[in-house]
Amino acid sequence: MFNLTVNGKPLGVDVDADTPLLWVLRDEAGLTGTKFGCGIGLCGACTVLIDRKPTRSCTLPLSGAAGKSIVTIEGLSSDRSHPVQQAWIAESVPQCGYCQSGMILAAVALLERTPAPTDTEIDNAMSNICRCGTYGQVRKAIHRVAKLATKS
Amino acid sequence: MVALSVEPTRIMQLASRDRLAIISRREFLHATVTIGGGLALAVRLPAQETAALATATPSSPRTPAAFVQIANDDTITIITPAVEMGQGGHTSMPMMIMEELGGDWQRLQVTDAAAAAIYNNPMFGQQSTVGSFSVRGWFMDLRRIGAAAREMLVQAAAGEWRVPATECTVAQSRIVHARSGRTRTFGSVAAIAAQLPVPQQPVLKNVADFKLIGSSPPRVDVPIKVDGSARYGIDMVLPGMLYAAVKTCPTFGGTLKSHDDSAARRLSGYHSTVILPDGVIAVARSYWRAKKALDQITVDYDLGPLATLDSARVSQLLHEGFSEPGTVARNDGDVPAAMGHAAKVLEAEYEVPYLAHACMEPMNCTARIDDSGCEVWCGTQTPQAAQAAAAAVLGIPPQQVKVNTMLLGGGFGRRGEADFVTQAVSAAKATGHPVKLIWSREEDIQHDFYRPAAAIRFRAGLDSAGNPTALDCNVVTSSMPEFHLPGPVFYTGGVVDTNYSIPNLRVTGVNKDIGIRFGFWRSVNDSHNPFMLESFIDELAHQSGKDPYRFRRALLQHAAAARQLAVLDLLAEKAGWDRPQPGHYLGISAFQAFGSYIGTVVDISAKGNAVTLHRVVTAIDCGVAIHPDNIRAQLEGGMVFGLAAVLRGEITIDKGAVKQSNFHDYPMLSMTEMPRVDCFVLASDAAPGGVGEPGTAPIAPALANAIFAATGTRLRSLPLSRQNFTFSTARS
Numbered sequence: 007m008f009n010l011t012v013n014g015k016p017l018g019v020d021v022d023a024d025t026p027l028l029w030v031l032r033d034e035a036g037l038t039g040t041k042f043g044c045g046i047g048l049c050g051a052c053t054v055l056i057d058r059k060p061t062r063s064c065t066l067p068l069s070g071a072a073g074k075s076i077v078t079i080e081g082l083s084s085d086r087s088h089p090v091q092q093a094w095i096a097e098s099v100p101q102c103g104y105c106q107s108g109m110i111l112a113a114v115a116l117l118e119r120t121p122a123p124t125d126t127e128i129d130n131a132m133s134n135i136c137r138c139g140t141y142g143q144v145r146k147a148i149h150r151v152a153k154l155a156t157k158s
Numbered sequence: 159m160v161a162l163s164v165e166p167t168r169i170m171q172l173a174s175r176d177r178l179a180i181i182s183r184r185e186f187l188h189a190t191v192t193i194g195g196g197l198a199l200a201v202r203l204p205a206q207e208t209a210a211l212a213t214a215t216p217s218s219p220r221t222p223a224a225f226v227q228i229a230n231d232d233t234i235t236i237i238t239p240a241v242e243m244g245q246g247g248h249t250s251m252p253m254m255i256m257e258e259l260g261g262d263w264q265r266l267q268v269t270d271a272a273a274a275a276i277y278n279n280p281m282f283g284q285q286s287t288v289g290s291f292s293v294r295g296w297f298m299d300l301r302r303i304g305a306a307a308r309e310m311l312v313q314a315a316a317g318e319w320r321v322p323a324t325e326c327t328v329a330q331s332r333i334v335h336a337r338s339g340r341t342r343t344f345g346s347v348a349a350i351a352a353q354l355p356v357p358q359q360p361v362l363k364n365v366a367d368f369k370l371i372g373s374s375p376p377r378v379d380v381p382i383k384v385d386g387s388a389r390y391g392i393d394m395v396l397p398g399m400l401y402a403a404v405k406t407c408p409t410f411g412g413t414l415k416s417h418d419d420s421a422a423r424r425l426s427g428y429h430s431t432v433i434l435p436d437g438v439i440a441v442a443r444s445y446w447r448a449k450k451a452l453d454q455i456t457v458d459y460d461l462g463p464l465a466t467l468d469s470a471r472v473s474q475l476l477h478e479g480f481s482e483p484g485t486v487a488r489n490d491g492d493v494p495a496a497m498g499h500a501a502k503v504l505e506a507e508y509e510v511p512y513l514a515h516a517c518m519e520p521m522n523c524t525a526r527i528d529d530s531g532c533e534v535w536c537g538t539q540t541p542q543a544a545q546a547a548a549a550a551v552l553g554i555p556p557q558q559v560k561v562n563t564m565l566l567g568g569g570f571g572r573r574g575e576a577d578f579v580t581q582a583v584s585a586a587k588a589t590g591h592p593v594k595l596i597w598s599r600e601e602d603i604q605h606d607f608y609r610p611a612a613a614i615r616f617r618a619g620l621d622s623a624g625n626p627t628a629l630d631c632n633v634v635t636s637s638m639p640e641f642h643l644p645g646p647v648f649y650t651g652g653v654v655d656t657n658y659s660i661p662n663l664r665v666t667g668v669n670k671d672i673g674i675r676f677g678f679w680r681s682v683n684d685s686h687n688p689f690m691l692e693s694f695i696d697e698l699a700h701q702s703g704k705d706p707y708r709f710r711r712a713l714l715q716h717a718a719a720a721r722q723l724a725v726l727d728l729l730a731e732k733a734g735w736d737r738p739q740p741g742h743y744l745g746i747s748a749f750q751a752f753g754s755y756i757g758t759v760v761d762i763s764a765k766g767n768a769v770t771l772h773r774v775v776t777a778i779d780c781g782v783a784i785h786p787d788n789i790r791a792q793l794e795g796g797m798v799f800g801l802a803a804v805l806r807g808e809i810t811i812d813k814g815a816v817k818q819s820n821f822h823d824y825p826m827l828s829m830t831e832m833p834r835v836d837c838f839v840l841a842s843d844a845a846p847g848g849v850g851e852p853g854t855a856p857i858a859p860a861l862a863n864a865i866f867a868a869t870g871t872r873l874r875s876l877p878l879s880r881q882n883f884t885f886s887t888a889r890s
Contacts (some may be wrong), residue, residue: 046820135826137570
């Protein structure tokens with residue numbers, strides 16, 4: 007039995023210790039917003055925040071996530087009100103949308119560390135793959151969040 | 159009534175006369191009262207015509223045959239015949255109905271159509287979201303449906319008020335009688351409207367009167383894609399569901415000889431092993447346990463007849479095609495004679511490799527079998543193919559299979575296939591339980607239906623002034639035999655339909671059955687043929703000592719090329735063709751694709767073989783622009799898809815199998831490499847052209863032409879990474 011905190015709530019799961027966090031979230035917790043893309047930690051579709059750091063959940067065994075606080079796309083807000091979600095809607099970022107949960111969480115982590123990132127800082131932080139080619143809109147949305155944050 | 163002439167496209171030219179006639183007669187509007195008492199409206203195909211469509215399967219009896227339903231609570235439900243895979247189908251299809259209907263965009267709900275012949279695209283008679291056909295095919299019919307519904311709703315309200323319908327107007331789901339100041343909502347008269355006769359010739363708006371079309375309303379699928387609630391095939395969960403992981407023989411045409419699952423059987427959560435002709439499926443109580451069990455199953459394959467095939471042999475087979483007779487797709491003038499008179503003859507051979515689709519969502523399907531038939535859930539571009547695949551496994555009629563189309567985590571042509579449905583249904587059948595089957599990324603990369611490798615040999619004759627007088631093109635690739643219909647040879651598309659005015663022009667196609675699975679890959683033939691032709695045209699321009707843009711201009715001075723010329727000119731203007739920044743070099747390409755006219759200019763600098771990309775400018779004339787923001791998004795996204803292929807996209811074959819397996823050796827474009835992109839959509843009132851695919855095609859020739867301008871090296875094969883070039887993107 008492993009205990010974690012997912013989106014602020016305790017989660018106890020009784021599965022093999024080597025089960026990647028991705029499949030615990032999807033198949034045990036029913037949080038299917040976190041996506042399977044490559045299984046080797048490259049594409050970033052499975053990105054979640056673990057203790058506020060963007061982490062590839064497809065290669066992280068459950069045993070390594072035990073006791074940690076995990077935020078998935080479902081936990082960002084209850085009503086799409088998180089500034090990054092709002093910016094994503096305003097810039098109409100998603101196309102197929104499959105990579106976007108991971109993109110959004112990577113952007114949340116970036117903006118927390120670097121509230122007004124440069125293009126190069128965005129390049130370096132956003133290692134997620136988008137096959138639809140939404141990179142330009144992702145960049146715009148991140149700048150939009152930064153701009154709104156400075157205004158307020 | 160707007161008179162829009164639909165220009166002939168490649169596929170339409172390929173279709174037989176009979177088939178076009180059948181499609182053009184399909185205009186029977188049909189209304190029903192919905193269970194909730196609202197109005198439902200559909201286009202109905204007469205039964206005999208349904209049967210005459212070769213590819214159509216009968217509609218499922220479980221399917222409500224409707225495109226729009228207006229409920230008493232004013233909700234407008236649109237059943238979209240185009241699936242949503244990122245291209246915007248769930249937004250563009252409703253826009254065409256809502257424009258004529260006058261519905262309130264905020265009250266819109268969108269659902270995917272079931273597998274049914276009624277949803278066959280009017281342009282080619284299949285229920286497939288492929289070929290950038292959705293808007294093109296449905297532009298008239300969906301508007302007619304919206305207009306008919308509007309006329310019925312107005313008639314219903316006018317009848318209640320006892321006023322002439324002509325005195326009523328419609329906006330935002332309300333019927334207004336201004337003179338008396340009365341209004342009714344759609345929902346409040348929907349039940350009355352449903353009893354009225356359906357107008358068979360509803361009056362459509364003029365293009366100039368469009369309000370919704372040409373604006374960019376919020377995409378309906380965006381909100382659910384920022385909070386994790388969007389439901390893709392992989393997200394399906396059923397009570398009592400088992401999970402499945404699959405591996406199949408790495409060589410094409412290989413089969414399973416034997417397997418040993420004794421180690422897997424000892425794992426907790428293991429359920430069973432399902433045998434396929436070419437591999438095994440491990441079924442377990444969770445996906446992770448299924449995957450672990452699969453890894454424990456040892457397999458022995460008969461590697462089949464292609465076990466020694468490699469990429470060098472593929473290349474050799476393509477080049478052998480150059481000297482085979484082939485099929486003549488176009489033959490203007492007298493090419494041999496013109497070559498004989500030419501002042502100069504140029505020859506060049508071009509080649510591109512296989513490519514994988516690599517949709518972000520790996521292939522998957524969930525299947526459940528019960529006494530009444532079978533139900534499947536998956537992202538599919540072709541619901542009737544999924545239906546047929548399931549029916550074939552079970553030996554039941556297709557009508558007994560219900561296909562639930564989910565959102566697609568990328569399609570790009572890959573999800574037009576149904577191999578993953580066959581596997582999932584096989585597992586559900588063998589286990590007697592509902593099963594969700596998910597491919598690994600490795601299975602996805604190694605068992606794709608690849609963009610076929612292709613090659614062209616060009617010969618051109620130039621006169622003493624450097625004008626091309628003759629062009630001979632031998633296109634060699636792998637293509638589907640069923641496309642060998644009257645008209646141009648399908649896979650020569652992108653060459654055979656060139657608008658360049660060259661008096662003696664011959665295009666010959668050789669279809670090579672190499673044995674590697676191939677299929678449609680975003681932009682299809684235009685992913686390779688325009689790269690080769692537009693590069694060769696560039697070679698001719700440089701050989702003639704002419705500017706590549708003006709050389710193209712001179713070949714487009716005829717009426718049929720007017721739209722292509724306008725795109726070319728706009729590109730040159732927006733990219734600053736005549737005033738590149740110091741040390742920068744530009745490359746250009748423009749052609750017609752999917753009923754649209756498209757082109758790109760690439761702005762680069764180079765130090766030796768280190769290329770820096772500064773900017774990409776793309777322009778399109780796609781006729782009536784339905785959703786301009788999404789058109790720009792598709793052009794930009796299409797460019798990214800194409801650029802990844804140009805830079806390092808390559809599926810190589812070794813010992814009959816694909817060498818690449820995941821994103822480490824089949825890498826995608828990254829954020830770091832994303833260039834500045836400026837997209838321009840030309841204003842047009844011509845019939846809509848395709849949008850989802852054209853944007854993928856022009857980046858390859860434009861970049862190759864820019865690299866030639868900068869370095870003097872002509873890229874006659876792709877990808878760039880093979881040619882000792884390195885690549886980076888400039889940040890301003």
